Amino acid sequence: MPRFAANLSLMYTEVPFLERFALAAADGFEGVEYLFPYEYDPGVLARHLEEHALEQVLFNAPPGDWAAGERGLAALPGRAEEFRAGIRLALDYAAVLQAPRIHVMAGIPQDSDDLDHCRDVYLDNLAWAASEAAQQDVDIMIEPINQHDMPGYFLSLQDEALSVCEALNLPNLKVQFDTYHCQMSEGNVATRLQAGLPRIGHIQIAGVPGRHEPDIGELNYPFLFAAMDALGYIGWVGCEYRPRAETRAGLGWLRQEEARASRTSGSAA
Numbered sequence: 001m002p003r004f005a006a007n008l009s010l011m012y013t014e015v016p017f018l019e020r021f022a023l024a025a026a027d028g029f030e031g032v033e034y035l036f037p038y039e040y041d042p043g044v045l046a047r048h049l050e051e052h053a054l055e056q057v058l059f060n061a062p063p064g065d066w067a068a069g070e071r072g073l074a075a076l077p078g079r080a081e082e083f084r085a086g087i088r089l090a091l092d093y094a095a096v097l098q099a100p101r102i103h104v105m106a107g108i109p110q111d112s113d114d115l116d117h118c119r120d121v122y123l124d125n126l127a128w129a130a131s132e133a134a135q136q137d138v139d140i141m142i143e144p145i146n147q148h149d150m151p152g153y154f155l156s157l158q159d160e161a162l163s164v165c166e167a168l169n170l171p172n173l174k175v176q177f178d179t180y181h182c183q184m185s186e187g188n189v190a191t192r193l194q195a196g197l198p199r200i201g202h203i204q205i206a207g208v209p210g211r212h213e214p215d216i217g218e219l220n221y222p223f224l225f226a227a228m229d230a231l232g233y234i235g236w237v238g239c240e241y242r243p244r245a246e247t248r249a250g251l252g253w254l255r256q257e258e259a260r261a262s263r264t265s266g267s268a269a
């Protein structure tokens, strides 16, 4: 069975952010991820992780001006200085939180931007970020995000992400494969997982449509979890979904997955 991490930006929103660590641990999660830690002191976050025996699995680098609609800086011309300052800040947090990976968002280029130039900027920025991150054993993640939810986002297809990783060929630059975005954008999720796996450093899940629990909907998660096992994926799976109601009440899919995994290991014994 994959190791599941609760995404505390989307799950447990029935309580304030710092209280979500305790609820996730009580529900059996051993890891957490969230979008942005920067409004909290990293020491406070580290104490919450320690108190609840949780691993910090992933968080995002600063995305630019989120409230103004920015969604990352990595592919945006003329923003390299701000990009680098953001990566340095993220790495400072990663050191305190002992986080092994950081998601770096590409951004939404302006209509006037030349997309070939944006790709060059993206490659330059990612190479710089990966080299800084390598010094503290951190992986840099890039994630294709679907155009329905984030119109104009620079990176939306799995093959594009793989081609960026292949072009730079850096051991700590990896793909964050979000099955929700993949299904929304292009489908063929199991085949794309298999094709991407050597370069996939993190997986995220949600039901489609609606981005709720991975239970009902277009994606057959019991099949996908078994496929991850069969493909030898040993990384984390982030539960990046918005629960339909109370978070705990929607965890039936996880209990079923635990049962599937124990049946499988029982039959292998």
Ligand SMILES: O=C(O)C(=O)[C@H](O)CO
Pocket (backbone or CB within 6 Å): 035, 060, 103, 143, 145, 178, 181, 204, 240
């Ligand atoms: O939206 C997602 O799927 C993400 O993982 C990003 O980190 C935030 O937009």
Ligand SMILES: [Mg+2]
Pocket (backbone or CB within 6 Å): 143, 178, 204, 240
């Ligand atoms: Mg995601």
